Amino acid sequence: MNYQTIKPHCDLASIVKFYWTLEVPFDPKNQKQKIIPDGCIEMTFNFGDKIKRYTSETDFTLQPDAMVMGQRTKSFDILPLGNVDTFAICFYPIGFANFVKQPLENLVDKETPISELFEQEEASELEQQMIEATNSQQRIAIIETFLLKKLNEKNTISQIVKSTVDVFLETNGTVPINAILKHDISKRRQLERHFRKQIGISPKQLGKAIRLQATLNLLLNKKSETLTAIAYESEYFDQNHFIKDFKDLIGLTPKEFLNNEHMTLSALFYK
Structure with a gap:
């Protein structure tokens, strides 16, 4: 299991808490893992195999490969179906509101594909660029270019x-x-x-x-x-x-x- 965190560019440091990457090789003995509330919103990109998100003890959905995980009011379980290779942006509680216009209460306790939060074309382009990148440094450069551009369309934070x-x-x-x-x-x-x-x-x-x-x-x-x-x-x-x-x-x-x-x-x- 390889987990790393990376600090953001100084222009994003008050908005983005950190970037994190996680690589875990598949093990048939893997158990469900509980994800707990942390007060942050995360945008994640999955480059590995699909991941189950349990909605009950036995029922589940498959997480989108490029998504935003909204605020969580309760814990839930996930289970990878194969290799894990994830890159994520962890936003401070106030951070993600700078990039979208819709109320963030619509995102609570669920994972929303980025195609539903941004323009379809820009979301598809961003996801494709992230897939084609070969390392974390390239992915950080891509996501920071995207976020800094969106920041210029800044929404007013109360x-x-x-x-x-x-x-x-x-x-x-x-x-x-x-x-x-x-x-x-x-x-x-x-x-x-x-x-x-x-x-x-x-x-x-x-x-x-x-x-x-x-x-x-x-x-x-x-x-x-x-x-x-x-x-x-x-x-x-x-x-x-x-x-x-x-x-x-x-x-x-x-x-x-x-x-x-x-x-x-x-x-x-x-x-």
């Missing part, structure tokens, strides 16, 4: 959304919405409306996803010895609150998550 996301990222999602808004209830409805359009999910859901990422980092890298210590460091009210949020988003308790064979891929992103 300041209230941007400032809220900035606070979440700075504090690992631990600050309550009312505190960010300084208890100005009149702004709450406005924030919710803009969040649905430009992020895809509510402020509360994004805060929970960002906090979960920081918690997983502590859990998987054993930076805290007990669940109580992790709950305290992540500023949960208590251990029960921590376990409830964890299970709501991942579907497992923290103890069930550790050393679970279905979590190998998710755990890889924190090592």
